[in-house]
Structure formats: structure tokens, C-alpha cells
Amino acid sequence: MGCAADAVEQAWAAIHTEGTLTIDSALLVGNRRITIQLSSSTTVAPFTNKLASINAIYEELAGLANVSTTEYPLRIVKIESGSLLIDVLGYPRIIEIIKTWIEQVVACFWRNFTTEGKIE
Template sequence: MQSIKIEALLDGLKSGLNFYLENIDASIEDNNGSELSIVLSSTFTLSEFILKLQSIEKIYNELCMLSNVSSDDFPIEILKIESGSLWAKVFGDSKVIALMTSLIESGVSFVYRNYTVEGKISSIPKKVETIESILKLKSKLKKEGVDVTELTEHLNKSSIIIAKELNKLISGQAEVIINEKKLSIGDEMQKNLIESNENLKIGLDD
């Protein structure tokens, strides 16, 4: 049994490393493509590092399917990765990267807004309606010019998959930097405190 577990782990590592083998700093000139940079400040084991990167790929591929973009013709490409803490700079179809960036920001903002006093970082729920209210995937697809009228069933399934992969990606992260935009629990808590104080002042003035 132990040998089977080790073999399964090695197969997973091999599969992940085939995609994330190149650790290079590069740029690609393509009018149909754009870059996404994401930094997760925690330190990861090799397995955790690969799983985070695989989540990025899975979210991208799912959005390609919804956007009618071929992930074979426009695969997500690694421009740079750094280990320890995770810094990944990737390149892909502009429309899909824009969607992906917005969804990660929405997911991170939600879990940070729901950070508890006990110090537990929340997760994006699994219920389709709740996921849509948090990520607003349908409206974001429409904004990118995607016709969603025939996508209801696919959209529901994809929402669950994307939420699952987002949870894997940002799990345990107190701070995430997306395209040099920092999102952190501390900043979100401070914003909530300011908003609470403003509401209190309005109440007192009344």
C-alpha cells in the first residue's frame, strides 16, 4: 500500500513538473495575450507548490471552455516561477486572463472579508447560487463579450470547479499580490473598521 501511495505521488509530481519545468524570466509579444502575476507569501513544500500552480492551470482551462477559447491553441504559459514563497508569472489569452484575474481578486476579497476573530480564513462555499453571488462569473463573462444563454449547465459545473480551485490556490494565505495589487487580511479588516466607524458617525449625526 505504501509503495502505491509513493507511486501515485511521484506520478502527480511528474505530471505537474512537465508543465512547470521551465523556471525562466521571459516576456511574450502577442496582441491576443496578456500576463498575470500572482504572489503567495507563505512557504510551501514541493507538493503544495505544484498543487497551487495546477489550480492556476485548471482555472484557466475552465475559463477557456466557457469563453470558447481553445486551451490547445492558447495554452497558459509560464514566464517565471520562484519557489519558497510562490511567485508565478503566466501568459495566456487576454480575455481569459482578464476573467481569471478578476475571479481571483473576488475570491480573495471574500475570504478576507469573512476572516474570523478566531483566526480562521474562510473558504468560498460550494453552493452554485452562493458562488455566483461572490464571484459573479456570469456577469463577468458577459462583460468580456461571451454569450452565456446556452451555458447554464456548463456555467454551474464550472462555477463549482473554479471555486474549488480558488480555495486550493488561496488556502492559508494571509496576503496575495495580483499584478502588483496587494490584498491582505489586515487591509480588509482595516477597511471594514473604517466603514463601521463611518456608519456609526452617520447614525450619531442623525
């Protein structure tokens, strides 16, 4: 599991560099959708790194769950620049795990690394 944890850690580092995160998931024809919004990426490298990071997380989790990424590939629904909006479809359980994981990591960062999170 060290390899998977390392991949997830590297992917999160690439995704969370800056910006806000909005996640919306809805069931779509055997797939689940996840929409991630981050601050602007005006050059190709950061933009592709973030998309590749989401794909790396998806592939690692699919491998752990014995889900074929050939049968259930991560599909791009929409990409917008300005503020980076990535909208993708994938295997429902894997997308739900990613959604839950991101929500928990963001909550952990908020609780531990913001002034608002430390106020009780």
C-alpha cells in the same frame, strides 16, 4: 456549471492556503500576463498543486468561453521559489476573468473574515 464551480472552488482552496496575493497584468503579444505571489512552498507537492490549480481555472474558463487551450495554452513565463512567484501568459479575456475573480474573492474574504474588513 456545477462542475466548473467545483473546479474553481477546489483550485481556489489550493491557491489561497496562505500568503499574500499580488496580481499584475499587462498586454503581451496577443496574450495577457498574470503574476501571482504566495508564501513559500518548500516541497514539491504544494508548489505543483498551486500551479495545477491555476491551470485548472484557466482550462475551465477557456472551455466555457470556447477558447482552444491548444491554440492558447497557459504558458509559464517565470517561477520563483522562496515566496512562490508564478508568472504565466494566456488568452487575454480568460486571464482578465481570472484576475477579476481573484480580486473579488480576496476582497470578499477581507470584508468578511478580517477585523479590518468589518470596521465601518
